[in-house]
Amino acid sequence: MTRTRTRVSPPDQACVAAVDVARAAAEELARPGEPGEHLGYEAEGDRIVTHYFACQDRAYRGWRWAVTVTRASRAKNVTVSEAVLLPGTGAMLAPEWLPWSERLRPGDLGVGDLLPTPDDDDRLAPGFTEAGDDSDHQMIFEYGLGRARVLSAIGKDRAARRWHSGEHGPHTPIAHAAPAQCSTCGFYWLLAGGLRQEFGVCANEYAPDDGKVVTADHGCGAHSEAAVMPPPVEQAMPILDDLGFDLIEEEAGSVDESATEELGHS
Numbered sequence: 001m002t003r004t005r006t007r008v009s010p011p012d013q014a015c016v017a018a019v020d021v022a023r024a025a026a027e028e029l030a031r032p033g034e035p036g037e038h039l040g041y042e043a044e045g046d047r048i049v050t051h052y053f054a055c056q057d058r059a060y061r062g063w064r065w066a067v068t069v070t071r072a073s074r075a076k077n078v079t080v081s082e083a084v085l086l087p088g089t090g091a092m093l094a095p096e097w098l099p100w101s102e103r104l105r106p107g108d109l110g111v112g113d114l115l116p117t118p119d120d121d122d123r124l125a126p127g128f129t130e131a132g133d134d135s136d137h138q139m140i141f142e143y144g145l146g147r148a149r150v151l152s153a154i155g156k157d158r159a160a161r162r163w164h165s166g167e168h169g170p171h172t173p174i175a176h177a178a179p180a181q182c183s184t185c186g187f188y189w190l191l192a193g194g195l196r197q198e199f200g201v202c203a204n205e206y207a208p209d210d211g212k213v214v215t216a217d218h219g220c221g222a223h224s225e226a227a228v229m230p231p232p233v234e235q236a237m238p239i240l241d242d243l244g245f246d247l248i249e250e251e252a253g254s255v256d257e258s259a260t261e262e263l264g265h266s
């Protein structure tokens with residue numbers, strides 16, 4: 001095995017000594033006196049040295065000025081090649097740039113916004129490929145019916161997982177406290193297609209999930225059979241017996257007719 005030796009040339013002493021030249025270049029970009037202490041230098045190649053200065057700007061904590069100086073062969077003058085501000089250890093940096101399609105989050109779409117779906121969006125598939133059987137294929141082809149794209153198996157699977165683990169699924173406090181599951185509730189309106197086995201829409205205006213897709217094992221206290229209300233009690237009409245009569249004994253001391261005469265009543 002042969003060893004490859006890399007020749008490392010010593011740093012050019014004229015470039016190493018040109019700290020003031022480098023500082024002046026950094027001050028031209030920053031403010032006079034802003035570049036701080038000299039942090040050291042690094043040899044970049046033959047007669048090329050980069051000097052580092054602390055950045056004292058409070059907006060750029062952890063950054064440092066890097067000024068590269070150089071010297072032509074057999075020349076005495078050292079000149080500035082470039083001066084930049086570089087992030088050092090602990091420097092605050094902007095997050096890595098992401099295309100909008102990766103930054104987008106559910107709920108970001110606003111009124112009037114348009115969200116294009118790419119041609120190869122794996123949540124969608126050409127409509128005719130998702131038809132149930134051959135007769136469906138034939139009808140869609142012949143009559144041009146149906147939508148251009150429909151949910152693919154991947155799209156359905158992702159939606160089902162999202163709904164199941166979301167706040168209308170079985171793992172929520174309201175579902176745990178429910179007297180029974182949605183699958184037995186009269187307000188549970190089944191979805192069409194294969195998703196009907198697991199999902200429906202809550203159609204109870206008093207339930208917090210009204211209008212939402214809920215799982216069959218979700219539930220809430222507004223379940224149709226949770227507490228059957230007793231029918232209202234109707235007040236019966238009083239019964240008047242106008243045929244029979246009761247004998248009531250005359251009380252002692254009642255006023256008789258002769259006494260009525262004496263008192264002047266007719």
Ligand code: SF4
Pocket residue numbers: 180181182185186187188189201202203204207209210214218219220221222223224
């Ligand atoms: S009322 Fe409650 S139990 Fe009934 S479907 Fe809606 S969420 Fe489910």
